[in-house]
Amino acid sequence: MSAVPHSRPDPSLIRATPGIAITRSSPGQAQLLPPALMALLVSLHRELEPGRQAQLQARRQRQEFFDAGGLPDFREDTRAIREGDWQVAPTPAALQDRRVEITGPVDPKMVINALNSGAKVFMADFEDSTSPTWHNLLVGQRALIDAVAGHLQFTAAAQAGKPAKHYALKPFEQQAVLLVRPRGWHLDEKHVLIDGTPMAGGLFDVAVFAFHNARALMDKDRGPYFYLPKLQSMEEAALWETALAHIEAALGLPQGQMKVTVLIETLPAAFEMHEILHALRDRVVGLNCGRWDYIFSYLKTFRRHADKILPERGQVTMTQPFLKAYSELLIQTCHQRGAHAMGGMAAQIPISHDESGNEQAMARVRADKLREVTAGHDGTWVAHPALIPIAREIFDERMRRPNQKDVLREDVLVTGEDLIRPSTGTITRAGFEGNVEVCVRYLAAWLDGNGCVPIHWLMEDAATAEISRTQLWQWLHARDIHLADGTAIDFKLLASTLQALPGKLGDPGQLPGGGKIDEAIALLDELSRSDELTEFLTLPAYQRID
Structure with missing residues (x-):
């Protein structure tokens, strides 16, 4: 992948750490990015960047194969992994019950509201719901540092006749468990140049968060925990394993201390779920049905295939055969290996001015969550706090234990053709x-x-x-x-x-x-x-x- 164009760094911003330069400046930046962290970023980049570029090239070659008419399929060279008898490492106590998770960006108000929301887990998102301006990234990292320390607060200024409003965290025992989603392998952090080239955005996100919070979270038996996005292969998963092990060694953490959940949100990854779990088996705790990105990946994979054009977005629901197959195969794979199988996002927002329209929207949420828990998912995602009670009620009624990893779904028989059959509409x-x-x-x-x-x-x-x-x-x-x-x-x-x-x-x-x-x-x-x-x-x- 070609590097994102970047400006010449201001000489005053070049750190004492050899090889690294920051091209932007923000208040408090020196405290957030101290020399020891800068040295970690340099070592991470130098170890991981060749492998990252190799995997990005592998993506391009894979897409060329698809553009020429090729189809994804299960790998013959990894059959032994799929057919082997193995399990992932035990799930930490804090992640045994994940029945409702809320996601959102990393601004202070969102972090407070999400941690206070009553969800079991909050995924703080540096990826799809954060525009990665340098300001947003640093504000988000500071918000998470303060949240882990227990003293994050935020005051919304008075406006339009509304008084100022103050936000503060509930006691730690009442907060959601924090997971952090870094950016995917394809995204650079153009403001951090190492040996003259941008480092991987995801490595920056994880390293900064872990440097400041790993010890405190470990002492609380809360991780640190991460969601890994947009993987396409077991080799990309293995690259994350190398990165996380590198950070653990640099910070003096036990190997495997940092746990991960992987989003299966690309079509190629759906054919390598066993392999991805195996590559991360000492730290992975689950897979997630990232439904929206998965639909995007289906479209992108088959962009040149006239027989696989999908109808408009509203008609491509999880009841469509190819999405149902993907969801059920994920459940079967995870439970066979002792991992959580997380459901997908309910993106609805309550409609305040239309009672009938709101009830129809909430009915769609209920039906979706009932489908998930009945199929065997161990938890689900929501985008708005008002959906938490709806999702929780459905999972509480149908899943009276922390998870349902004992539901093996041995009845599921999914072929490669099932995973790529297009929906009609x-x-x-x-x-x-x-x-x-x-x-x-x-x-x-x-x-x-x-x-x-x-x-x-x-x-x-x-x-x-x-x-x-x-x-x-x-x-x-x-x-x-x-x-x-x-x-x-x-x-x-x-x-x-x-x-x-x-x-x-x-x-x-x-x-x-x-x-x-x-x-x-x-x-x-x-x-x-x-x-x-x-x-x-x-x-x-x-x-x-x-």
């Missing part, structure tokens, strides 16, 4: 226009520093924007794709939809990132017209922030 005009709106509004907010955006009573993050953007590209570049009303999906339709969008959105001052709408429209137009599908939306967008 239509593309309506509303579906096409909805994809354009979601992508533009999310991009505008992301460029403005906000990575988690409520749109039409759904909490949208990078994963859902990726679905919208990738579907648009695939529909536009395939032959003879039409809306349900017979209108051809072509660049004329895209242009007219983009042109009409600002008027449809109304006052940009009332929208997150409203000042970036025109820039977002131009970027979506550019990405949609490109002959090649850009690997990740956040790669070109990252060059436009900071």
